Amino acid sequence: MEGSSRTLRLYNTLTRTIEPVYPLERNRLRLYACGPTVYTYAHIGNFRSFLTADLIVRVAQALGWQTIYVCNITDVGHLTVDDYADATGEDKLERALRAEEGRRFPNIWDLARYYTQAFLDDWRALKLLEPDVRPRATEHIRQQILAIEQLVETGHAYETRQGVYFHVPSFPDYGKLSGNRDPEQLAQAVRDVVKDPEKRDPRDFALWKKDEKHLMQWYSPWGWGFPGWHIECSVMSMEYLGTTFDLHLGGEDLIFPHHECEIAQAESLTGKPLARYWVHTRFLLVEGEKMSKSKGNFFTVRELILPPEAGGQGIDPMALRYALISGKYREPLNFTRKHLRDSVRIVQRYQEAARRVEAALQHSRPGPDRIGDRLSAIYDKTLEALCDDLNTPVALAAALEGVKLILGFGDQLNRASAQSARHWLERIDALLGFVYAPERPCSHARREKDPFVEKVERLLAERDAARRARDFARADAIREQLQQMGIEVMDTPEGTRWRRKVLV
Ligand SMILES: Nc1ncnc2c1ncn2[C@@H]1O[C@H](COP(=O)(O)OP(=O)(O)OP(=O)(O)O)[C@@H](O)[C@H]1O
Numbered sequence: 197m198e199g200s201s202r203t204l205r206l207y208n209t210l211t212r213t214i215e216p217v218y219p220l221e222r223n224r225l226r227l228y229a230c231g232p233t234v235y236t237y238a239h240i241g242n243f244r245s246f247l248t249a250d251l252i253v254r255v256a257q258a259l260g261w262q263t264i265y266v267c268n269i270t271d272v273g274h275l276t277v278d279d280y281a282d283a284t285g286e287d288k289l290e291r292a293l294r295a296e297e298g299r300r301f302p303n304i305w306d307l308a309r310y311y312t313q314a315f316l317d318d319w320r321a322l323k324l325l326e327p328d329v330r331p332r333a334t335e336h337i338r339q340q341i342l343a344i345e346q347l348v349e350t351g352h353a354y355e356t357r358q359g360v361y362f363h364v365p366s367f368p369d370y371g372k373l374s375g376n377r378d379p380e381q382l383a384q385a386v387r388d389v390v391k392d393p394e395k396r397d398p399r400d401f402a403l404w405k406k407d408e409k410h411l412m413q414w415y416s417p418w419g420w421g422f423p424g425w426h427i428e429c430s431v432m433s434m435e436y437l438g439t440t441f442d443l444h445l446g447g448e449d450l451i452f453p454h455h456e457c458e459i460a461q462a463e464s465l466t467g468k469p470l471a472r473y474w475v476h477t478r479f480l481l482v483e484g485e486k487m488s489k490s491k492g493n494f495f496t497v498r499e500l501i502l503p504p505e506a507g508g509q510g511i512d513p514m515a516l517r518y519a520l521i522s523g524k525y526r527e528p529l530n531f532t533r534k535h536l537r538d539s540v541r542i543v544q545r546y547q548e549a550a551r552r553v554e555a556a557l558q559h560s561r562p563g564p565d566r567i568g569d570r571l572s573a574i575y576d577k578t579l580e581a582l583c584d585d586l587n588t589p590v591a592l593a594a595a596l597e598g599v600k601l602i603l604g605f606g607d608q609l610n611r612a613s614a615q616s617a618r619h620w621l622e623r624i625d626a627l628l629g630f631v632y633a634p635e636r637p638c639s640h641a642r643r644e645k646d647p648f649v650e651k652v653e654r655l656l657a658e659r660d661a662a663r664r665a666r667d668f669a670r671a672d673a674i675r676e677q678l679q680q681m682g683i684e685v686m687d688t689p690e691g692t693r694w695r696r697k698v699l700v
């Protein structure tokens with residue numbers, strides 16, 4: 197088993213220290229990442245958080261562990277003011293539906309379905325690994341109701357005319373994750389927003405909201421209504437991973453209230469710790485501010501990666517992936533155009549190395565492997581950096597040395613060295629995920645082949661034909677057309693190559 201003597205070390209928000217991760221079950225890591233609320237397109241900040249989970253799964257697999265990875269879809273609209281434990285405000289899905297004014301979606305279910313699919317498209321485009329389970333909140337309402345009933349029966353929750361609340365004083369450990377322990381402060385956090393005078397404690401948060409007008413509603417022992425946001429994750433994580441599992445992940449804004457409330461509910465139900473390690477990704481920032489759907493200062497994956505003719509910026513999705521993992525997950529990352537441009541260039545070097553390796557394998561030049569040992573040491577260094585609390589800057593710098601080594605051979609790679617180089621590129625790709633384009637690239641148009649790529653390939657074939665017929669005016673015109681589409685054409689001894697130009 198490769199590298200099994202290594203230990204993955206991660207910062208645990210619960211203990212506020214970097215700890216070695218020992219899975220509860222030997223060599224099998226069970227993890228849950230809080231998924232998106234599907235009321236609009238996810239932005240690249242959201243994906244920064246999902247990429248942390250993705251890298252952890254990849255590292256775990258490189259260590260020879262099995263993984264059971266769950267990432268949910270929040271398709272019940274939770275409320276707009278969710279910085280508070282007991283959220284209020286407008287339902288995010290309902291607000292999005294109203295804003296559409298019936299142009300695209302006839303009802304709230306269609307809206308949630310559409311953005312769920314859009315999210316999955318983006319996920320695949322950035323080559324995130326598929327979770328083993330992707331539970332949807334709307335498909336687990338019964339389990340949520342049962343959990344709430346049990347909390348009421350055991351005195352951890354109570355009903356009012358407006359809903360059912362978790363009673364915070366019934367769980368003395370409330371605050372252990374976020375450090376928010378001071379009751380005065382916690383009360384302050386909800387004072388302005390809570391409208392239910394029957395709540396027993398200002399810190400109490402909703403498990404069920406009674407609402408006969410809510411567009412998504414279910415029948416419960418407390419009448420028509422819908423569940424609170426926090427209960428869905430407690431219930432779905434335990435359903436698929438057991439009452440105690442290894443890692444629970446999310447962005448830093450989820451520490452409080454979401455994860456704090458998840459712990460209170462789950463641990464009151466089972467008397468056991470919910471997750472052993474809590475891992476939080478710091479924000480992706482734009483001009484120093486959190487990139488956020490609600491602030492509107494965001495980039496979606498699709499607007500960056502779609503071709504210019506479809507209104508996008510034509511960025512290679514693998515370069516976007518690179519940009520998003522290039523900062524340490526535990527430090528805020530400022531997203532800039534320069535940063536993206538640099539990532540495009542680096543990923544192009546990987547792609548160039550992969551092309552040269554494939555060309556060398558065609559030529560079968562004889563000779564001993566002159567590169568394998570050095571690449572293997574570089575792989576170990578890369579994995580070691582990732583094991584060190586996902587130190588991606590160090591890991592990426594190490595891996596780049598390997599690319600330089602391959603490129604340094606120019607056209608002189610012999611077959612044995614090329615085989616080692618290909619093996620290395622594949623292992624680095626398994627670890628970091630940006631070397632090769634996804635096998636099933638997402639077209640965002642529900643087709644297997646990206647229509648833009650199809651068009652580029654057709655034009656290149658026409659250009660080749662024109663050149664063969666010595667119709668250089670036509671060949672130049674096609675090159676010009678490709679250029680306007682953001683495509684750079686390179687004529688090399690191995691044939692015509694193309695790449696997307698950076699348009700930012
Ligand atoms: N700027 C960001 N950088 C990193 N992670 C983020 C960022 N914004 C949200 N996240 C994380 O993305 C995941 C999905 O979040 P969700 O869909 O609930 O977004 P949100 O927080 O509702 O949207 P908003 O961006 O308006 O705050 C969560 O783990 C959340 O913490």
Ligand SMILES: [Zn+2]
Nearest residue numbers: 230231429454
């Ligand atoms: Zn969650």
